[in-house]
Amino acid sequence: MNDDGAFTYNGGKVSPGETQNIRYGISETYLGDPVRIPVTIINGKKPGPTAFLSAAAHGDELNGIEVVREVAHEWDLTDLAGTLVCMPVLNVPGFLAQQRYLPIYDRDLNRSFPGREASTSAKRMAYRIFKNFIEPCDIGLDFHTSTRGRTNMLHVRADMADVKSHRLAMAYGSNVILDSEGPDGTLRGEATRAGVPTITIEMGEAHRFQRTLIDDALAGVESVFAEYGMLEQTAVRWPGWRTIITGDREKTWIRADVGGIVDMHYERGALVHEGDRICTITNPFKNDNIVVEAPFTGLLVGILENPVVYPGNPLCHLVELGETTRRVVELEQTPPNGDAT
Structure with missing residues (x-):
């Protein structure tokens, strides 16, 4: 200037x-x-x-x-x-x-x-x-x-x-x-x-x-x-x-260990808890279901849209939330009838 x-x-x-x-x-x-x-x-x-x-x-x-x-x-x-x-x-x-x-x-x-x-x-x-x-x-x-x-x-x-x-x-x-x-x-x-x-x-x-x-x-x-x-x-x-996700917070791209067709169970921005089933990978006959679970409680910042993967392809981007923030997000994402998202 x-x-x-x-x-x-x-x-x-x-x-x-x-x-x-x-x-x-x-x-x-x-x-x-x-x-x-x-x-x-x-x-x-x-x-x-x-x-x-x-x-x-x-x-x-x-x-x-x-x-x-x-x-x-x-x-x-x-x-x-x-x-x-x-x-x-x-x-x-x-x-x-x-x-x-x-x-x-x-x-x-x-x-x-x-x-x-x-x-x-x-x-x-x-x-x-x-x-x-x-x-x-x-x-x-x-x-x-x-x-x-x-x-x-x-x-x-x-x-x-x-x-x-x-x-x-x-x-x-x-x-x-x-x-x-x-x-x-x-x-x-x-x-x-x-x-x-x-x-x-x-x-x-x-x-x-x-x-x-x-x-x-x-x-x-x-x-x-x-x-x-x-x-x-x-x-x-x-x-x-x-x-604010800093270096001391867990964050990871969760990747497919097998090839197949992905059924994603959450939307982007959703809160998932440790052990929740994020998605399922199946073969064309649906007789071999591989469940992908959340390794820790966090927020799905990014998710797969194209439902087909090779081994190693990213499925979702998960970032850890602190306990206070997690409680706020839980309240925000819980509908009036009390059912979890």
Whole structure:
């Protein structure tokens, strides 16, 4: 951000009170045509922090696209204090092909940040995105879904040892925060290490818009804007209960030990107790049932959607809950007739 409050990028400038919709070139096709990402920059009339919202670093993760589009183009941002950099589709080649990775050599854009100008195609793309639209920001929200065949409850991933990331993660107001450093090459990890605290918001599954999750994610964005004074009419939200899964808490991907067809007995976000039957794996004749039990009491953050597995395929992502949180969740998930979910 310049001293005059303008947001600048290589090739343009957005002054306070202005909005620009641009298609920014980050690469070229085999035919020499530009590969361009859509970017909306809203620079408020009032001073404030600069925040980026990004989605579809994996081209088939669609929920976040709608979150970023609605903030940029449907919210009343007349009184915005600060600047928003909205990037609904980072991985344009993957989005066009409706696949997770860049079609070029099957590379993962979200393992290519901060990028390098004279390197692979993926790292060149990542460099231009990072240098122009990530580094100038103060905070970042990066939206993802589970990979195809699985689904996640809405949760946040953040490096809670980083004070600024901790503040951002708490402000988002999700029930579950998974505490970890972002892996090398991820947008979250590299932005945070570069001094731009960034959190990942995981929600739902690939290849679809899921309205309930999108609305919940938008409420989290409102909460962040309230925390950082970007929109005065909003308020920081308390989700009712919260658990932060740190290194001293059990968490595991439970994997299939046999191949077969899976009958999942719980939805994402469900509480399961130690010994509960999470799912059953059967053969085509249903005469060989393998029961998969919960190894400890916890929350199903992610579960399988595609009901067929090989040995070693993930079935669910289970995280441990503390006793107090468990009691709150039990009350929340118990229907009025008293039957367990």
